[in-house]
Amino acid sequence: MNKGPAMAGASISAAKRESPLPGGLAAIGKLPLYVFLLAAAFYLILCGCVLAISLRLTHGTFTYALDDAYIHLAIAKNISLHGVFGVNSHEFAAASSSILWPYLLASVFVFTGPALLVPLLLQILIALLILWLAYRMLRSYGTTSGVYACCVLCGLVLVTPMVAMTFVAMEHLLHALVTLLFALVAVGYLHEERPGIWVVLGSAALLTSVRYEGGFLVAAVALLFFLGRKLWQAVAVSVAGLVPMVGFGLYSLSHGGFFLPNSLLIKGPHHPAMIVYHLFTLFRECPEMFVLVAAALLLLGAGELRGKGRSLLILFLLATLLHQALASFGWFFRYEAYLVAFGFITIAAVAPEAVQKFHLRRAWALLFLVVVATPLLFRGALAMVQTPLATSDIYHQQVQLARFFARYYPSGRIALNDIGAVSYFSDPYLTDLVGLGSTEIARAQVKSFAQQGAKGRHSMDAGFYAIEQNHIEVIAIYKDWFELNGDAPKGWIEVGSWKPPGSRLLGHDFSPVILGGKEITFYGVGAENAAQLKHNLEEFHASLPPENQKLAAP
Numbered sequence: 001m002n003k004g005p006a007m008a009g010a011s012i013s014a015a016k017r018e019s020p021l022p023g024g025l026a027a028i029g030k031l032p033l034y035v036f037l038l039a040a041a042f043y044l045i046l047c048g049c050v051l052a053i054s055l056r057l058t059h060g061t062f063t064y065a066l067d068d069a070y071i072h073l074a075i076a077k078n079i080s081l082h083g084v085f086g087v088n089s090h091e092f093a094a095a096s097s098s099i100l101w102p103y104l105l106a107s108v109f110v111f112t113g114p115a116l117l118v119p120l121l122l123q124i125l126i127a128l129l130i131l132w133l134a135y136r137m138l139r140s141y142g143t144t145s146g147v148y149a150c151c152v153l154c155g156l157v158l159v160t161p162m163v164a165m166t167f168v169a170m171e172h173l174l175h176a177l178v179t180l181l182f183a184l185v186a187v188g189y190l191h192e193e194r195p196g197i198w199v200v201l202g203s204a205a206l207l208t209s210v211r212y213e214g215g216f217l218v219a220a221v222a223l224l225f226f227l228g229r230k231l232w233q234a235v236a237v238s239v240a241g242l243v244p245m246v247g248f249g250l251y252s253l254s255h256g257g258f259f260l261p262n263s264l265l266i267k268g269p270h271h272p273a274m275i276v277y278h279l280f281t282l283f284r285e286c287p288e289m290f291v292l293v294a295a296a297l298l299l300l301g302a303g304e305l306r307g308k309g310r311s312l313l314i315l316f317l318l319a320t321l322l323h324q325a326l327a328s329f330g331w332f333f334r335y336e337a338y339l340v341a342f343g344f345i346t347i348a349a350v351a352p353e354a355v356q357k358f359h360l361r362r363a364w365a366l367l368f369l370v371v372v373a374t375p376l377l378f379r380g381a382l383a384m385v386q387t388p389l390a391t392s393d394i395y396h397q398q399v400q401l402a403r404f405f406a407r408y409y410p411s412g413r414i415a416l417n418d419i420g421a422v423s424y425f426s427d428p429y430l431t432d433l434v435g436l437g438s439t440e441i442a443r444a445q446v447k448s449f450a451q452q453g454a455k456g457r458h459s460m461d462a463g464f465y466a467i468e469q470n471h472i473e474v475i476a477i478y479k480d481w482f483e484l485n486g487d488a489p490k491g492w493i494e495v496g497s498w499k500p501p502g503s504r505l506l507g508h509d510f511s512p513v514i515l516g517g518k519e520i521t522f523y524g525v526g527a528e529n530a531a532q533l534k535h536n537l538e539e540f541h542a543s544l545p546p547e548n549q550k551l552a553a554p
Helices: 004-018 034-057 067-082 100-112 118-140 146-159 162-168 172-192 197-210 214-227 231-254 262-267 272-279 287-301 308-326 337-358 362-408 420-425 439-452 461-469 527-543
Strands: 413-416 429-432 474-477 492-498 503-505 508-510 520-525
Touching: 034 118, 034 146, 034 162, 034 362, 067 100, 067 118, 067 362, 067 420, 100 118, 100 172, 100 197, 118 146, 118 162, 118 172, 118 337, 146 162, 146 337, 146 362, 162 172, 162 362, 172 197, 172 214, 172 308, 172 337, 197 214, 197 231, 214 231, 214 308, 262 439, 287 308, 287 337, 287 362, 308 337, 337 362, 362 420, 362 492, 362 503, 362 527, 492 527, 520 527
Parallel strands: 413 429, 413 474
Antiparallel strands: 474 520, 492 520, 503 508
């Protein structure tokens, strides 16, 4: 007897009746397209609101939320104009944790020139692609409730947080997109061998080229393939993930750099004890990730989930474990953004099926969703408030520094600890005293951190030497970073300082939210350079924003 259509219809009806949440979430059907369109509109409206507030705080000057965005812009500018991967136009330096992102910007710059808004437009396109992929994921897992799906996608916008990452304008949204894509194709191949292995391998290579932390998910997928007795596929996906990193590492070594980017060596854990320490600090460092991990473990622990949903949750947990041990959370929501997006949409996609299998009452199901969502939504709200404030901080400090050096030292020899905006808006010979953009400084920093631990102070041993060897004229740094609160080094003459003014928003005064120090101190190296620097600062003082003028002290 043919029971196909009739049985299918009965199953769908039964799923709708049994589902403890509204709308038959466990049913298989078509999710309305308006869900994606509403979420996309929600994202664009929030971006517009943040942009409007930001422009008001920055006197109409478009500004990104981190100086690091300008580092990538400077690298991409130098790639497109000079064929050099670095912040100085004629000196290689692996100052980015992403291999692909600077080259992607540079490929657009070939047609547009080094335009400031290119990263912003790319971020918007990538965010919309994430929402589309998440929409398709919800639909493929049987979600038919438009209300639920719309809440999930709008929640994804908030918790990632997409708007903040749009104004950070680096590779983090692209990392989240490719993470979702790779996880889905890998799990599809694991269970159904669809799509083909070459799609999986290409996605693995793409993921690690976007950001080195992509290797965590590649390792997790390789482990699942191995446990699923797909042995040669496990080896192949591991090799595919290593190819971009090894290739760029060899290129870096051939140009006098490290095998790994300077940023990874400087910011990563430098002692085995730090790896163990990181494993036990998830709740303190990132409570919203702790909640996602707890929710994923709860869904897995009940033992009812099978198939792709279970595999996705396992991948999320494995990638989070590796990230927790070997990388960092925080720094304006960005380091964990890909994991938050991956975990949130995966839990949201499989939760309706799990809730139905657990036979939970609607009240318990809703309580579960509220407990998971609350800290994540707080993260989203905080990001929405802090993003325009961060753009204001960068405008009043780094952008003003860039204006100053572009006017008075456009091709001079300067030393800084925040290098992005200055290197993008002008073309000085720049020594980075933190080490991201200067390999000789990075070598000393890695040695110092290995001895002092990751929480040690920035070493200035190599900095003093580099300043002398590179014939530096002017230095602008956070002196408390380098323990220079006493007498300045020999030959350094302190000329003045700038203090960030903070911002006023919604009737409240906010201290700087993103800056690394309380004030920037200017030094001239030698009496002649100090006298010229003092004159330049006094002349430039009148062109500072009004709120900066009250705090500048040349």
